Amino acid sequence: MSDVQYGSAVSSVYDILLSDPIPARDTVDFLRDRVAGKDVLELGVGTGRIAEPLAPLVRTLTGVDNSPHMLEGFRAKGVPQNVTLIQADFRTPVPTGGSFDAAYSTLGSLACCRDRDELRAALRGAAGRLRPGGVLCLEYYSADTYRLMLQASPFASRTAEGHPFEIRLALDPVRTVLTSATTISVHGEKVDFAEDVLLLEADEVERCLTEAGFAAVETLRQPGQPFDWYVARAPSASESAAEPTE
Known part of the structure; x- marks a missing residue:
């Protein structure tokens, strides 16, 4: 798996590809009551597809992404004044000294891990940035849905603007790493990109969240x-104080 899966070609078509099947407004509606008026961290901010409409609802928003091309796409739109962008790999500790009331990651961004250990490390990093009782809203690939989609692969469709695209799915031999290869044609120019993601059953995602230090998972x-939501709560101050010390 490459460290940066989204280059300049992908960033140029990313919003076009997602505008119809996964409307940003649905994600904003889900997050609204969980982040309103708070200091918020987004892991995998990309081109700001969610951060931009969410920014007026929150106190501050810090967006992290390891792709400079995706972040440049966000900057080209105009970054809201209360939004700070950081280029960093969320699979390692986020390089900010601040803490947050809430964090979120959409479209399975945190699934871009090589294995469960790497996912747990990313989740521990998120938990470590949350204030006591803070929540993480995690959108993760639905194993049930993607196993059905694998049977129909490849499949073709068009975006809301009429741009044709094709998606080809494949699982590795141990059936945990899903490769999604996409070809989209925009104004006669074809863009090819692929991403590898860790495909886990829902109970495995829950276990990784618990093992990363979250006190409760819904x-x-x-x-x-294509995705399920997980809402995980960091321990409150009293819960943290009650934990046994070694």
Whole structure:
């Protein structure tokens, strides 16, 4: 798996590809009550597809992404004044001294890990940046949906603007790493890109969150949709004080 999966070609078509099947407004509506008026961290901010409309609802928003091309796409739109962008790999500790009331990651961004250990490390990094009782809203690939989609692969469609695209899915031999290869044609120019993601069952995602230090996990399944939501709560001050010391 390459360290940066989204280069300049991908950043130029990313919003076009996602505008119809996964409207940003649905994600903003889900997050609204969980982040309103708070200091918020987004892991995998990309081109600001969610951060931009969410910014007026929050006190501050810090967006982290390891792709300079995706961040440049966000900057080209105009970054809201209360938004700070950091180029960094969220699979390592986020290089900011601040803490947050809430964090979120959408479209399975945190699934871009090589294995469960790397995912747990990313989740521990998020937990470590949350204030006591803070929440992480995690959108993660639905194993049930993608196993059905694998049977139909490859499949072709068009974006809301009429741009044709094709997606080809494949699983590795141990059936945990999903490769999604996409070809989209925009104004006669073809863009090819692929991403590798860790495909886990819902109970495995829950276990990784618990092992990363979250005190409670609520799973919100979305039958037939490509992603499920997980809402995980960091320990409160009293819970942290009650933990045994070695």
